[in-house]
Amino acid sequence: INEKVPEDKSLDNSLALMQEGYLFIKNRVDKYQSDLFETRLLGQKVICMSGEEAAKVFYDPERFQRTGAAPKRVQKTLFGVNAIQTMDGQAHKHRKHLFMSLMTPSHQNRLADLVMEQWQASATKLEGAGRIVLFDEAQMVLCRVACHWAGVPLKESEVKERAKDFSAMVDAFGALGPRHWKGRRARRRAEEWIKEVIEDVRAGKLMANEGSVLYAMAFHKELDGTQLDTQMAAIELINVLRPIVAIATFITFTALALHENPEWKGKLCSGDSDDLERFIQEVRRYYPFGPFLGARVRRDFSWNQCEFKEGMLVLLDMYGTNHDSRLWERPDEFRPERFKEWKGSLFDFIPQGGGDPAMGHRCPGEGITVEVMKASLDFIANKIDYEVPEQDLSYSLTKMPTLPESGFIISNMRQKE
Numbered sequence: 001i002n003e004k005v006p007e008d009k010s011l012d013n014s015l016a017l018m019q020e021g022y023l024f025i026k027n028r029v030d031k032y033q034s035d036l037f038e039t040r041l042l043g044q045k046v047i048c049m050s051g052e053e054a055a056k057v058f059y060d061p062e063r064f065q066r067t068g069a070a071p072k073r074v075q076k077t078l079f080g081v082n083a084i085q086t087m088d089g090q091a092h093k094h095r096k097h098l099f100m101s102l103m104t105p106s107h108q109n110r111l112a113d114l115v116m117e118q119w120q121a122s123a124t125k126l127e128g129a130g131r132i133v134l135f136d137e138a139q140m141v142l143c144r145v146a147c148h149w150a151g152v153p154l155k156e157s158e159v160k161e162r163a164k165d166f167s168a169m170v171d172a173f174g175a176l177g178p179r180h181w182k183g184r185r186a187r188r189r190a191e192e193w194i195k196e197v198i199e200d201v202r203a204g205k206l207m208a209n210e211g212s213v214l215y216a217m218a219f220h221k222e223l224d225g226t227q228l229d230t231q232m233a234a235i236e237l238i239n240v241l242r243p244i245v246a247i248a249t250f251i252t253f254t255a256l257a258l259h260e261n262p263e264w265k266g267k268l269c270s271g272d273s274d275d276l277e278r279f280i281q282e283v284r285r286y287y288p289f290g291p292f293l294g295a296r297v298r299r300d301f302s303w304n305q306c307e308f309k310e311g312m313l314v315l316l317d318m319y320g321t322n323h324d325s326r327l328w329e330r331p332d333e334f335r336p337e338r339f340k341e342w343k344g345s346l347f348d349f350i351p352q353g354g355g356d357p358a359m360g361h362r363c364p365g366e367g368i369t370v371e372v373m374k375a376s377l378d379f380i381a382n383k384i385d386y387e388v389p390e391q392d393l394s395y396s397l398t399k400m401p402t403l404p405e406s407g408f409i410i411s412n413m414r415q416k417e
């Protein structure tokens with residue numbers, strides 16, 4: 001039907017997707033000089049699209065829905081089955097309001113303070129410890145902070161395993177085989193743990209402060225006035241804890257960015273909030289984390305000479321949009337100062353999705369992510385000295401999600417006066 005739309009002719013492109021990873025959509029958008037193309041993935045016809053205009057279309061709730069979009073394998077690892085990511089309409093807005101109310105600027109600042117405190121406590125403990133893998137340390141710091149802030153009890157002896165489980169759920173999103181199964185086991189363990197915590201709060205055996213994430217999830221009421229069942233309350237509480245731990249990936253890339261652009265160390269030493277912010281925004285734009293998003297066509301429409309048929313799966317290219325040369329001058333250069341001029345469009349800078357988070361599916365945790373990254377960058381750049389020994393700092397663009405191979409090892413770390 002779509003004669004004018006490039007069709008990537010191949011029986012099925014699933015293998016190419018695994019082989020090209022973050023660049024799969026961008027490679028074809030560049031090749032066909034078109035914002036969109038049709039292809040086949042996992043046995044179904046899919047439209048892939050990229051760029052600011054495509055993002056605007058993708059976030060139009062009249063045209064797209066999330067019900068039926070996320071494969072079960074992603075729900076059983078990353079999201080949790082039937083969680084907020086798969087909801088639409090009023091029910092979604094109501095659930096989203098719950099998340100948004102927990103991520104206000106005062107929550108963001110509190111988290112940033114806790115993160116700085118935890119980093120400093122870790123530094124005191126680890127000073128003189130030899131080699132430290134920053135990614136591992138960041139996951140533990142964030143896991144302690146996330147649970148403490150949310151009101152979820154966590155013993156120091158549990159931190160490492162819980163942090164690893166949260167990360168394994170994230171690591172499973174693009175994986176087949178062992179990484180996928182590891183993610184499923186991690187989710188099962190985390191859901192059992194958090195279900196028990198929710199039950200204890202509801203039974204009055206565990207105190208939860210009003211205003212805490214734990215309290216909010218345990219006593220949230222659906223539009224019909226009923227409480228979430230324990231499983232769903234646990235899943236949504238995990239939808240707050242897990243992504244906070246996942247900020248470890250961006251923190252690891254932040255350290256890499258500082259290593260690859262040492263001239264910025266001097267610029268950041270004043271601890272100026274605007275400089276810290278521009279630097280971490282550029283980390284979120286430049287380095288790969290989320291590759292693309294999926295939604296299903298809600299009802300037939302046409303855009304860009306392409307017929308979108310009800311029920312079709314459509315993928316929006318996050319990585320490619322963040323590297324689109326129409327939006328970003330010399331997109332493959334790391335230049336934090338570009339954020340001085342950035343207009344703050346809701347659809348051109350989409351490392352955590354696009355649009356208005358209160359109205360659609362854009363990540364509600366961006367404010368938290370930004371503040372936690374700023375505090376971590378301030379710590380790395382200004383509160384410690386360290387060396388970066390010989391190691392493999394390369395990261396693959398075909399493995400999703402990716403990370404510098406070594407996890408970023410530092411040695412001879414000492415606290416500054």
Ligand code: HEM
Pocket residue numbers: 084085086096099239240241243244246247248250289290293351352353354360361362363364365366368369
């Ligand atoms: C949704 C990325 C941190 C909570 C999303 C989406 C992306 C994303 C791409 C999907 C957007 C869409 O479907 O249109 C990230 C990245 C993070 C991060 C890269 C940094 C590590 C956080 C944090 C929280 C959070 C810190 C909470 C504390 C959520 C929730 C959703 C979501 C609850 C589902 C929203 C919905 O379906 O309406 N995130 N996120 N995320 N994120 Fe984040």
